[in-house]
Amino acid sequence: MRFPALAILLALCCGLVNGCSKGISRATAATVLSVKGTVVFGNAEQNNFQPVTLKSRIHDGSTVRTSDGASIDLALVPAALAQVSGNSEIKIEELRITKDGNQTDGGMRDRSARIRLSHGKITVLFSRSDKRASQFSINSRQVTISGDSDCLFRVQTDDTTTRVTCVRGKIYATAGAQPPVTIGAGYFRQWPSARPEPVAAADDETAQIDIMDSLNIENRWRELRAGWQNRRPF
Numbered sequence: 663m664r665f666p667a668l669a670i671l672l673a674l675c676c677g678l679v680n681g682c683s684k685g686i687s688r689a690t691a692a693t694v695l696s697v698k699g700t701v702v703f704g705n706a707e708q709n710n711f712q713p714v715t716l717k718s719r720i721h722d723g724s725t726v727r728t729s730d731g732a733s734i735d736l737a738l739v740p741a742a743l744a745q746v747s748g749n750s751e752i753k754i755e756e757l758r759i760t761k762d763g764n765q766t767d768g769g770m771r772d773r774s775a776r777i778r779l780s781h782g783k784i785t786v787l788f789s790r791s792d793k794r795a796s797q798f799s800i801n802s803r804q805v806t807i808s809g810d811s812d813c814l815f816r817v818q819t820d821d822t823t824t825r826v827t828c829v830r831g832k833i834y835a836t837a838g839a840q841p842p843v844t845i846g847a848g849y850f851r852q853w854p855s856a857r858p859e860p861v862a863a864a865d866d867e868t869a870q871i872d873i874m875d876s877l878n879i880e881n882r883w884r885e886l887r888a889g890w891q892n893r894r895p896f
Contacts, residue, residue, distance in 0.1 A: 686760065688758065689721065689757060689758055690739065690758065690759050691719035691757065692720040692736045692737060692738050693719070693736065694716050694717075694718050694734065695737055695743070695883070696735045696886060697716065697733075698732055699729055699732025699748065700729040700732050701728045701729070701733075701734045701746075702727050703720050703724050703726045703727070704725065705724070706725040706753070711727070714726070714734060721754070722756055723753075725751060725753045726751065726753075727750070727751045728746055728747065728750050728782070729749070730748050730749050732748045733745055733746065733747050733748060734746050735882070735886060738754075738757055738775040738777070739757055739758075739759060739773040739774070739775045740759075741773045741775070741789050741796040741798065742775045742787070743786070744786045744787075745785045745879050746782065746783075746784050747785070749781075749782050750779070750783055750784065751779075751782060752780065752782075753777065753778040753780065754775075755776045755777060755801070756775065756776040757774075758772075758773070758774045758775075759774075772797075773796045773797075774796065774798070775799075776797075777800055777801070778801045778802070779800055779817055779819050780819075781819060781820050783817070783818040784817050785816045785875070786798070786800070786813075786815055786816075787813075787880055787883060788813050788814075788815075802824045804819070804824040804854070805826070805837045806836045806837075807826055807833055808834050808836075809831065809832075811831050812830070812831045813828065813830055813832060813833050814829040814830040814831065814876055815827060815828045815829055815831075815876070816829070816872045816875070818872075823852060823854065824852070825851075825852045826850060827849075827850040827869050827872040828847055828848070828850070829847060829848075829873050829876045830847050832844055832846045832847065835851060835853075837853050843858075843859075846860070848862060848863050848864070849861060849863060
């Protein structure tokens with residue numbers, strides 16, 4: 663009887679070790695930090711929308727729409743904050759985190775967020791200061807924008823053009839089969855454009871406004887962060 667009992671004990675221990683060593687990946691929801699004006703979210707395919715409140719949890723597959731003059735601040739994942747400006751629409755394609763299997767530890771290994779900007783304007787702060795593996799990307803009609811380091815940037819798009827302004831850090835933009843373009847702090851790029859390289863924001867009034875607005879939004883996020891820490895679902 664000792665041998666079967668010993669075998670069961672060993673199998674149990676191995677299961678516990680494996681469970682503790684493997685990360686557990688799961689979908690999560692965006693937290694609403696603030697909302698101004700009329701903002702709705704829901705299933706665009708079914709045209710099923712409801713007003714956004716501070717208690718709303720916005721999951722994968724949800725579309726968020728802002729009316730004229732409205733805005734919403736979202737904590738997409740712990741590594742990414744975003745403000746969606748008025749007359750804009752985004753679709754959350756993926757929000758996912760991976761945590762250590764040891765539930766008593768609760769360490770976070772990986773965070774990823776992927777959204778689609780159908781039209782309008784979005785400002786994003788992506789942070790990897792804790793050096794965890796994190797991914798963030800925005801898809802528009804013309805280009806895909808991603809970051810793998812601390813960065814603050816703005817994307818604006820409509821049916822014909824996409825404009826990307828980098829305020830801090832650096833971001834990468836890929837259009838079709840073309841090689842990625844690196845956009846550093848203080849530069850912007852527009853698609854389509856006859857200029858293949860990023861342009862200094864100092865040479866463009868709109869880009870300068872984008873930078874100042876993004877910095878002001880970042881300052882607001884600092885004020886909102888304390889309250890968000892108490893409400894986040896991650």
